[in-house]
Amino acid sequence: MGVIILVTIGVDVMRRHWSNHSRLLRILFVVFLVAMPICRTVIRNRVWLSRDTLARSGLQALPNNAKMHYNYANLLAAKGQTKRAVQHYKTAVSLWPSYISAHNNLAHYMTNKTQALAHLTEVIRLQPCHANAYTNIADIYHRLLRFAIDCEKTNPAPHLSLATIHQELGELTSAQLHYDKALQLAPRQADVYYNVGLFFEKQDPFNLPSLRALARVHRKAGQNLEAEICFAKILEIRSDHATLDMVGTFYYNIGNAYKATNFFREAYALEPTEEIAVHLKAIHHYRSAIRLKPEDDLLQKNYKALLDLYHLDNATILDNREITANGTATTVDDVVGREASRVYVLSHKNDTDRSNRNSDLPGSVALGQGLGMLPDRQMSLTVEKESP
Structure with a gap:
């Protein structure tokens, strides 16, 4: 609006001073009016050539706008330039501390997991039902579990946790691989057998290996009543020579000679x-x-x-x-x-x-x-x- 007013005033001044050339002035004024939007369009077309040029143009025009930094960070992240993206996400957060999306995306691309968890915690504080924040927290812990395996390859605990995660996600093949690895690392650890037994039992309540595993765990833990229930289920499924002999051995171990000899x-x-x-x-x-x-x-x-x-x-x-x-x-x-x-x-x-x-x-x-x-x-x- 200001430009239009100035142009109008300027044309009026020129008309007064150059009254003998009024026709020329009108022609120049018309040319100017036509040329101005054309030049502006050409310049803006260069900005709209790509997402990158548009984002940079907005950032140059509004350097203190949090959304401009956020949009440019999203662009950099999509191009794989995560380090630069993190810097612009941080700027967006500093300009707008309650910017939920910036906190969430910043946490996703940060290499420092402690700081990432802090940003995700802030997201949940600001919006308790933010699904992406919970997803990113789960992803961080998942990556930490894999890092734990690399740090201590003989520890079965990370494998058990990863197996449980894959099981909950329905990725049964991956879950069984981690359960097998945990069994390989800790063949005499009761909670490993317990988790493996529960895994197979959920897949098939009448799965004999799972019931045997559960029975062993209960027996080792001194939970003879629970073990006896498992053996009763096993006998319902199969009461062959090997099973009867196994159940008899169980009763002999707990001192019940009468039942042992019967089996x-x-x-x-x-x-x-x-x-x-x-x-x-x-x-x-x-x-x-x-x-x-x-x-x-x-x-x-x-x-x-x-x-x-x-x-x-x-x-x-x-x-x-x-x-x-x-x-x-x-x-x-x-x-x-x-x-x-x-x-x-x-x-x-x-x-x-x-x-x-x-x-x-x-x-x-x-x-x-x-x-x-x-x-x-x-x-x-x-x-x-x-x-x-």
Whole structure:
């Protein structure tokens, strides 16, 4: 408006002084009016050639405008110039401290995660339901977990956390990879098995590996009732010889000889084998021998090897007593000894055709050591048991 007024006044002054050239003045005035917007359009067209030139033009025109710095920072970030973008985001925040979008984007591109979290916290303070801020916080912690893995490659904790994140996102393949890595790093850590068990259980409530993993964790944690519930579910799904034998071993470990022998008996009925009877009888004879000669290192060594085979807990079962079906209080040793003898005799009656081959059986080796018939060497049993 001011320019138009000045031009009008100038033309009037010129007309008065150059009254003899009024026609020329009118022509020049018309040319000027036409040329002005044309020149302005040409200049502005150069500014609008690209996003970059437009943003820089706005920044030059309004250097103290927070939005101009924010828009230019977005442009730089899109071009991959994150360092320059961070500087303009910081300027925008300094000019407008409550600029939520600038705080959020600045945090996203900052390399200092502590400062980034501070900006995101400010965003949430200003707008508690800002979804992008929460997303960026999660992304920061995700990257920190990966950094933790690089810092300490033998620590299973970051793998467990990443596995949980991938699981919640539905990325099951990635989740299982991290769970497998955690198991590899900590094969004897209870919470690792617990998380893996929960993972498989969520995928399939009747998944046998997950139920076995949960049962092991509960057993190691001393949560026998929870472990018993898991074993009950396992038996509902599969009650074959191996499962019955595993459940029997669990009850033997917690000192419940009556239930243990019942499950061992059922396992033997499904798959008649001398091995169960021999191993139980060997355990019984080792106990008796150790009571007579507690100082014998060979007996202790071989007895421990046999317990390790079945993953039995000697400290637990030595002091426990069990009430049998007829109400008689008896030791675990007595129950196992009687049951082992009964099954052992029965197996010989049913398998007389194999009597000439008994000396080659792994069970016979165990029994022979139990009776002190073999030389000083640790047992080498080929049957591998799954520990509950």
